[in-house]
Amino acid sequence: MGKGEQTRLAVLEQAADVAARQGLSTLTIGDLAARTRLSKSGLFAHFQSKEALQLAVLAFARDKFTDEVIRPATRTPRGEARVRALFENWLEVSQHSNAECLFVSASSEFDDQPGPVRDQLVRDHRDCSDSIMQMFRTGVTGGDFREDADAEQFSYDLHGIMLSFFHTHRLLGDPRAPERARRAFETLLAAARAH
């Protein structure tokens, strides 16, 4: 990895952290340059525009999410166990990292602002949702979940649990947030389970 790529990654790491806290659109090149001890123009040269920077940050966060949440889950046994692993990874990572809630804040920032960023957010959500639904469906064919269980509804509900978790955890600072999320998840699983 060359020097360029190295600092580029360092910038993105900082950027993802800031963006998760303050939002993707309040992310500023000057501020980011100060944080990484680069000059404004030095940093800017790595990306070609602010929008490209935002997209790069999004890609960075997405890779991190895939590495830390999705992929580990796919290495556990199919069915309920895998769905459960996905949830636990998600919850665990969300507590000590900010990468996840970048998507939460970015989504409400750009949900009414057409452009490449919004398009990417939609794609990312679809991908994430597809992963969840696929895991759930293998649980249906494997007999863990009811035949008539609705995978799309499950994905909707699971997202709701996680969104409410972010709210409770980050805004309210409620230490029982993970507990609440787990109880909601158990109820959701129980409703989907066979027999």
Place this chain on the structure above:
Amino acid sequence: MGKGEQTRLAVLEQAADVAARQGLSTLTIGDLAARTRLSKSGLFAHFQSKEALQLAVLAFARDKFTDEVIRPATRTPRGEARVRALFENWLEVSQHSNAECLFVSASSEFDDQPGPVRDQLVRDHRDCSDSIMQMFRTGVTGGDFREDADAEQFSYDLHGIMLSFFHTHRLLGDPRAPERARRAFETLLAAARAH
């Protein structure tokens, strides 16, 4: 109502609309002045600072939410019917107005940014949550819901359903978002119901 109050309200209405779309912190005085056909300084005089403007927008949206969602529900019969009315009002209003999702976007914007705005957001959430819990509890004492049902968990779950609805409705533009929300809500009610 004097002229001043009148334009102040017009400004707030616009501001709430913009803030719901683009976020409370990207809300700009210049842009807002242009939308209301006021001069920057003319508009600014109504508030004393940008932060005061943000707080005023928040108060405006909160009043609207109380008027359109909370209060109408309290005029329906206690118990499950009232909880159901709350949900339906919330869902209905959220589809054609932006006032609601102002809180959603603002919460993720300010969840890590200490100050009066964040403090107000926390208070608002607590108030909303308290209303939900109280309605739920009268449903417990009235026999609609199980004795051991957890009101706080119910509030957590309901918020999750609504947050996921905003996500699905606004970001993805999915027309089935209300249907998904309703199904999730029915499941939630069924789990809480007595027998």
Place this chain on the structure above:
DNA sequence: GATGAAAAAGTACGACCGTGCTTTAATGAT
């Protein structure tokens, strides 16, 4: 309709925004 009060506009400010263009410094392959 005159007059004092309230509302809006005008003007100016320092700061920071994103983004070009040019120059210097660091890097890596030979």
Place this chain on the structure above:
DNA sequence: ATCATTAAAGCACGGTCGTACTTTTTCATC
């Protein structure tokens, strides 16, 4: 060790930001 390439810095720009201060216009009351 040399030298082309690449990374970073320097500098400048037009704009917009929030916020003061002053002046003009509009309003309500008698």
